[in-house]
Amino acid sequence: MCEALDQLFASNQISRRPQDLAHWGKDRTTGFTVAPSAVVFPQQLSEIVELVKLANRDGLKLVPSGGRTGLSGGAVASQGEVVVSFDRMHRILDFNPADRLVRCQAGVVTATLQNFAVDHDLYYPVDFASSGSSHLGGNIATNAGGIKVIRYGLTRDWIAGLQVVTGSGAVLECNRGLVKNATGYDLRHLFIGSEGTLGFVVEADVRLTAAPEPQRVMLLGVPKFRDILAVLGQLQKAVSLSAFEFFSELALDKVRAARDVGRPLTDPCPFYVLLEFDESSLAAASHAFEHCLAEGWVVDGVLSQSDAQAASLWALREDISESLSPFAPYKSDISVRVRDMPGFLDDVNKLVDAQYPEFEICWYGHIGDGNLHLNILKPDDLDGEAFYQLCHAISPKLYELVAINHGSISAEHGVGLLKRDFLKYSRSASEIDLMRALKGVFDPNQIMNPGKLLV
Ligand code: 2HG
């Protein structure tokens, strides 16, 4: 079976070197075994089709791999799988201004697409801290969200067409960039968010939009967690927000320590809100800020006076994840409907205080979308595996709260290996049965990304 793989790929397109297996066999998660048998670098569709046929014939298991920035273990190869890297399929193939569509290979880096849009006086609004290395294919596989969802939606909202290779080797052109297409099941949307369990995303038609007007950034100090929601309500009434993020003082501490930057406000504050809006609504935003101040929801604030200042305020939020990585955090990425947030926040706070009294908890996230990132930091004196097991064992309690609030155990990072055991807290038994049945239709021999999403 190894020989067949070597016949399919040129020697510079396949590696079994231990350092390559370690590098391409994982994403940004820690704690999972990394043990692929090979990594291959296809350059064209036909190689992927042949590889899938070979895998079906010889029982190989395949793990699609993009920018490896995932946080749920969706691109980890633990059991001798062949990693299929899209590093060499990184070209922008076509741009059609009439449709504002860009045809991309799956390995196009998110920032490359964003820059391409700017070069054509347009905008690709899906954005997050890992834009400089994440691949479009991975964004599609996890339906990635990020910092502009409150105005622009998720990756799903920008994908107008997909070329995929199913787990049985069929090549599908889904939707072909159409705006309107009322011809039954939209298979494109099954692949978006499928975490590589149904097949490979090879190319995509991505929709661009008009460039936004200049933006302003405000950073506010909010003493009480619950009041963040009141601030959101006030600002939403006043302006059209393009971002509404929050983070805790502990998160800020970690960024300041890692990046050696100063405080954004004179005094420390338990929580901070970072929001972005159109410059033309500055007066309305300032008015809303005054109101929040008068109500005591906000104690201080700063407004960006230049693009450079806006960028440095954004860095305080966007650098959190990376600044926390030395602490091997156990991550939760949960969401509820915004209307359920206040009660949910109280419940989660109580739970966290009761269950994790000895751990440092870093709160941050896209609170305007109802999305919280809860990072539990590993104490120095605790072994990694013991820490993981401890956190994993407590997770059901958190996810029960999520379930009671009809929320999601994974808002934007995907299920992967990390949350697979907890899927039942967000999806019913009937849904999971149907998901498994769908997997069987697209990937009858179960060659695609084994162990991810579904047990
Ligand atoms: C973010 O919003 C990312 O910064 C990463 O989704 C979150 O590392 C995390 O928990």
Ligand code: ZN
């Ligand atoms: Zn996020």
